[in-house]
Amino acid sequence: MFSFNQRIFKIIFWILIIWLSLLFFFLSVYPHFTYSRTLLVQNQTINFEIIKGENLEIISRHLKEANLIKSPFLFKLYVIYRGWPFDLKSGYYRLSADLGFKKIAEIIHQGLVDPNQAMVIKEGLTIKEIEDKLKANKIIASDVNLSQFYIRDFKNDKNQEIFFQAPPDNVLEGYLFPDTYYFCAQSQPSEIINQFLINFNNKIVKTCLPEIKKQNKNFYEVLIMASILEKEVQTEIDKRMVADILWRRLKEGIPLQVDASICYAQNQSFDDCQLIAKAFKIDSPYNTYLYKGLPPAPICNPGLESIKAALNPLPNQSWYYLTDRKTGKTIYSKTYEEHLKMRQKYL
Numbered sequence: 001m002f003s004f005n006q007r008i009f010k011i012i013f014w015i016l017i018i019w020l021s022l023l024f025f026f027l028s029v030y031p032h033f034t035y036s037r038t039l040l041v042q043n044q045t046i047n048f049e050i051i052k053g054e055n056l057e058i059i060s061r062h063l064k065e066a067n068l069i070k071s072p073f074l075f076k077l078y079v080i081y082r083g084w085p086f087d088l089k090s091g092y093y094r095l096s097a098d099l100g101f102k103k104i105a106e107i108i109h110q111g112l113v114d115p116n117q118a119m120v121i122k123e124g125l126t127i128k129e130i131e132d133k134l135k136a137n138k139i140i141a142s143d144v145n146l147s148q149f150y151i152r153d154f155k156n157d158k159n160q161e162i163f164f165q166a167p168p169d170n171v172l173e174g175y176l177f178p179d180t181y182y183f184c185a186q187s188q189p190s191e192i193i194n195q196f197l198i199n200f201n202n203k204i205v206k207t208c209l210p211e212i213k214k215q216n217k218n219f220y221e222v223l224i225m226a227s228i229l230e231k232e233v234q235t236e237i238d239k240r241m242v243a244d245i246l247w248r249r250l251k252e253g254i255p256l257q258v259d260a261s262i263c264y265a266q267n268q269s270f271d272d273c274q275l276i277a278k279a280f281k282i283d284s285p286y287n288t289y290l291y292k293g294l295p296p297a298p299i300c301n302p303g304l305e306s307i308k309a310a311l312n313p314l315p316n317q318s319w320y321y322l323t324d325r326k327t328g329k330t331i332y333s334k335t336y337e338e339h340l341k342m343r344q345k346y347l
Contacts, residue, residue, distance in 0.1 A: 045096040047184050047191055050108065051202065052090040056080075059088055059108070068097050068104060075101045084109045092182035092195070123178040123303035124230045128269045130176055130301070139183045140192060147171050147268075149193060159197060161205055166220040167296075173268075174223045174298030175200050203304060211311050225310040227298035231260035231270065233323065238330045239309035241316050249319070256288040264299035322346060 048066055050059055056079055060072035069075050078101060079085055089111030095104055119137060121130060131146045140146075152168035162175065172193060177200040183192060212219050225246065229239040246256055263273035265284035280287070286295045318332035320339035324346045331346055333339035 045094055047187060048093045048095045049195065049198070050088065050090045050093070051198065054090065056085045056088065063101075063104065066095075068095050068099075069101045071101070075105060078102060079105050079109075082109070092184070094184050118180060118182055120180050121176065121178045121301075123306070124270075124300045125176075125178065126264070126269055126300050127171060127173050127176060128267075129271065134183070134192065137183075138185050139187055140189055141186065144189050146189060146193070149189065151175075153190075154193065154197060158201065161209060162197070162200060162219070164220075165218050166223075170297045172196075174227055174301055176301045177203055178301055178303050179203070204307060207304065208307055208311060215311065217311070221294060222307065222310050223302070224294045224298050226302040226306040227300045228256070228258050228260060228295075229309050230300055230302040230306040231263070232258055233321075233330050234328055235330075236305055236309060237314065239306055240312060240314035241318070241332065242321055242330070243309050244313035244315055245318055245321060247313055250293065253292060254319075255290075255292050256294070258288050261286050261288040261295055261299055264295070270300070 046066060046068070048063070048068065050062075054062075056076055060069070060075045060079075063069045063075060064072045076085075079088070082105070084105065088105075088108045091111060093107060093112070095107070099107070119133070119139070121133070125133070127146050131140070131144070134140045134146075135142055135144070149172055150168065151163050151166050151170050151172060154172070155163045155168060176193070176196040179199055181195060181199075183195070208222075209219070212222055225243065228246065229243055233239055233242050246258070249256055259275055260270075262275060262279050262282065263270045265282045265286035266273060266279060280289050283290065285291055286299065288295060316332070318334050320333040320336065320342075322331050322333075322339070322342055323329070324331055326346075331342050333342050
């Protein structure tokens, strides 16, 4: 014989089952129903991002904040009923309130990001080169200039750590983290930049910031050094070797004399870079042959490997290096005289 509490529990259980069944039936008959949809922004398609690791609670809250759903509760209830609470895909979506929370849940569950908008941003591209690529793929308008945006425009509570010690009037060179992105056509430039910064935060701050603080290094200087390594040498070992050489040269007040800085000084791009004699006389703070110290800002957008190399230099006895143009191999020298001989041999 059931106790009174058992009977109450059984009644509540069956009421819940019946209610969920009616809800699912209603949603199946009216697939585009959205609770109080008239109160939402209709027919407005927006970019919506789900970051890897976000759970159902966070996703439903963000959907509500974006005015894509009215009731996070109904959205969560539907997702749980379908058995998807742990199977919502991260990525970039193009959504509107007009879809209804049932369709939005299905889209996110299936991970239906726009495959035509998948874009690989390679390590070492500059802002100018990334801008050209975005324009070629019609992601941003042809008259957009990403160099018109500055660190100060995006310095907020979320970005305090990555922008710490960075000059607010500098452009965002160095912060457009190389990765695969899902951009939507005709996006606003600020939306694109925010996607880069969110990824930078996720990939760099969590991975490298503790080590930067441990070494008491300047975050921005590490980023500048990483950008040089990205363009100067190819392998992880060479990046760490060259990092040791360049940090020592800085400490001793010796000009860095890196060719990649000359390319950037010419036109903020590495396309059609001409390392001819007069190029090394360009009066630019990026000319590390004329001016001692690091350039005033990164010369490209480096990847994680280069940033880690800048933080973990490999001690060695060399003071000079060059790249064999035929093989791409890095040649090291301990003295300037030896370096001159290597230049005659390999360049």
